[in-house]
Each structure stands twice: as C-alpha cells, then as structure tokens.
Amino acid sequence: MATLLDDQRDELQTVEVRGLSPWLPAAARGAAAPELLDVSLRVNGVERHLKLDPRTTLLDALREHFGLTGTKKGCDLGQCGACTVLVDGRRINACLTLAVMQESKAITTIEGLAQDGELHPLQAAFVEQDGFQCGYCTPGQIVSAVGLLAEGRTGSDAEIREFMSGNICRCGAYTKIVAAIRSVAGEGG
Numbered sequence: 001m002a003t004l005l006d007d008q009r010d011e012l013q014t015v016e017v018r019g020l021s022p023w024l025p026a027a028a029r030g031a032a033a034p035e036l037l038d039v040s041l042r043v044n045g046v047e048r049h050l051k052l053d054p055r056t057t058l059l060d061a062l063r064e065h066f067g068l069t070g071t072k073k074g075c076d077l078g079q080c081g082a083c084t085v086l087v088d089g090r091r092i093n094a095c096l097t098l099a100v101m102q103e104s105k106a107i108t109t110i111e112g113l114a115q116d117g118e119l120h121p122l123q124a125a126f127v128e129q130d131g132f133q134c135g136y137c138t139p140g141q142i143v144s145a146v147g148l149l150a151e152g153r154t155g156s157d158a159e160i161r162e163f164m165s166g167n168i169c170r171c172g173a174y175t176k177i178v179a180a181i182r183s184v185a186g187e188g189g
Contacts, residue, residue, distance in 0.1 A: 039100050044112025058102055059083045059094035070110035070139045081167030084140040085109050091147035110139035121184045122146055131180035133171035141167050145181045154185035
C-alpha cells in the first residue's frame, strides 16, 4: 500500500525553492561530481596508483580500491579506533583523513605487519594471550599497539591503557590486550 510520502516523493524532490540556491550544498544544486585526481599511495611498501574523488577517505581507499579489508570501518567518526593505520610510523584514524593527503607517506595496515610469512610479534602475542574475542577491533588494536611500542609508551599497564584508549573493544578484552602489549614490550618491542 502506497503511503502519502511514496505518492508525493517525486513531487517533493522536484520542488524548486527560489532564492536558496546559493546556500544549498553543491550536490543539492545539481553540481557535477568533482574531478577525479591521480593519487599515488605507498601502502605496505608498495606504490599504488589510482584515480580518486578528492573526498575519499584513506579508509575507503584502502578498503574499496585496494581490497585491504583488515582495516575496519567502525564508527566512521574517529571514536572507536577500528580504522587505525600507521602513516610514517604515526597512529592515525584512517576514517578522518583524506587519501590525497597521504601521498608520499608510508602507510602501514594490519596486512603489512607480517614479514616473510612470519607474524609481527604483536600479532603473535595477541594470539598467544588471547587478546581478542569477536576480532572486529583486533586489527586496529594491533596497529595501534605497534605505534604505541614505537612511541615508548609502555612504562606501566596504566600507561598502556591510557595510550590505547582511542581503540575501543566492545567485547571487553582489555586485560588480555594489555597483557599482549606488555609481553612484547618486555621483550624489547
């Protein structure tokens, strides 16, 4: 059964509001899509080239254009840390940065941590310490922990928890996550 909204949808979408055009977003004014840009990104040591809408986030470029789905899309607001990657060794939320801003920088995702078929020590520690439950946040947790070790922020469990606080685990595996990080930090990172 059609509703009032269904019956009037086309009419509502075509109503012209006179005098408001300069204040409406470009998409509402029927503007053309932005021109695609040639972008080169160095991801996990490999230079990759593509054409991107300049509004594409690094997260979407990694997942949708390169097929690197280890980096997760959680909140898309920079609040959960599921999309954490390293850019020039620094932890960032890939959902909050545009891909075009990362040209000429070294981007490392969870897929780039293992070397020559060997897990990164933190990946192995997460398995050994059972530092995950559902696994959704795990890639972001591990990448963030790699950055944490590089920053030298592992003086105590409290310090680890503080500097990992941007990565949320909805399952509550924090104790085991801290144990995994502590075990690698104790080995010299």
